[in-house]
Amino acid sequence: MNPLILIIEDEAPIRKYLSASFVDAGYRVNEAASGEEGLRLAVDYPPDLVVLDLGLPGIDGQEVIQQLRQWLRVPIIVLSARDQEAQKILALDHGADDYVTKPFGTGELLARIRAALRHAASSPTGNVVTFGTVRVDLAARTVHRNHEIVHLTPLEYKLLVTMIRHTGKVLTHRFLLREVWGPNDVAEPHYVRVFMANLRRKLEEDSARPQFFLTEPGVGYRFHSAV
Ligand code: CA
Numbered sequence: 304m305n306p307l308i309l310i311i312e313d314e315a316p317i318r319k320y321l322s323a324s325f326v327d328a329g330y331r332v333n334e335a336a337s338g339e340e341g342l343r344l345a346v347d348y349p350p351d352l353v354v355l356d357l358g359l360p361g362i363d364g365q366e367v368i369q370q371l372r373q374w375l376r377v378p379i380i381v382l383s384a385r386d387q388e389a390q391k392i393l394a395l396d397h398g399a400d401d402y403v404t405k406p407f408g409t410g411e412l413l414a415r416i417r418a419a420l421r422h423a424a425s426s427p428t429g430n431v432v433t434f435g436t437v438r439v440d441l442a443a444r445t446v447h448r449n450h451e452i453v454h455l456t457p458l459e460y461k462l463l464v465t466m467i468r469h470t471g472k473v474l475t476h477r478f479l480l481r482e483v484w485g486p487n488d489v490a491e492p493h494y495v496r497v498f499m500a501n502l503r504r505k506l507e508e509d510s511a512r513p514q515f516f517l518t519e520p521g522v523g524y525r526f527h528s529a530v
Pocket of ligand 1 (some may be wrong): 357
C-alpha cells in the first residue's frame with residue numbers, strides 16, 4: 304500500500320493543492336484543517352508521514368508536534384513562514400524532522416518527503432555504516448577512511464554517532480549540545496561548530512564543500528549518508 308500522508312493545514316487552498324500534488328505523486332492523503340482534527344486523524348488512521356503547518360488556529364503546530372511525538376515516530380515535515388525562524392527551530396527541537404519555508408515548490412517538498420520516508424524505512428541494520436570512503440564500526444567504535452584508521456576524540460566520535468543515528472534529519476544546535484555534551488554541560492553553541500569542522504576535516508574529501516555533514520543555515524546540521 305502506498306504511504307499515507309497526513310496534511311495539517313488550516314488554509315484550504317494550500318491544503319487542497321498539497322493534497323492534489325501528493326495524490327498525483329502516488330501517495331494516499333488525509334487532510335485536517337486544525338491541530339485537533341489532525342491529532343484525531345493520526346489516531347484513527349496512523350500516517351506514514353505528517354506535513355504540518357505551524358500557524359494553526361486552536362492548538363498550534365508546536366503543541367501538535369509534542370502530542371504526536373508522545374506516541375508517533377514517523378517523520379514530521381513542518382511548513383513555516385519566512386518570519387517564523389524561531390518557531391521553526393522550536394519545532395525541530397520538539398521532534399520535527401525537516402522543514403520547508405513558504406513559499407516553496409512542490410518539487411522541493413516532494414523531494415523532502417521521499418528522503419524522509421527513505422530514512423524512516425532504513426532502520427539501523429548492523430553495526431557498520433559507510434559513506435564515501437568512510438567506514439564506521441559502531442560496535443568496535445572504530446572509524447576508517449580509505450582503509451586507514453581515523454583518530455577521533457571521544458566528543459568527535461559522539462557527535463559523529465549522533466549525526467549517524469539521525470541521518471537525514473535536521474539537527475538544531477541545541478539538540479546537538481544536549482545529545483553530545485549533555486543537558487547539564489555549559490557547552491557553548493560554537494563548540495558544535497568547532498567539532499563539526501573537525502569531523503569535516505577528518506572525514507570529508509573537501510571540508511570546504513561537505514557532502515555528508517551539511518549546514519542548515521541558521522538552524523544546525525544534517526547528515527546525509529548517500530550522495
Ligand atoms: Ca496557517
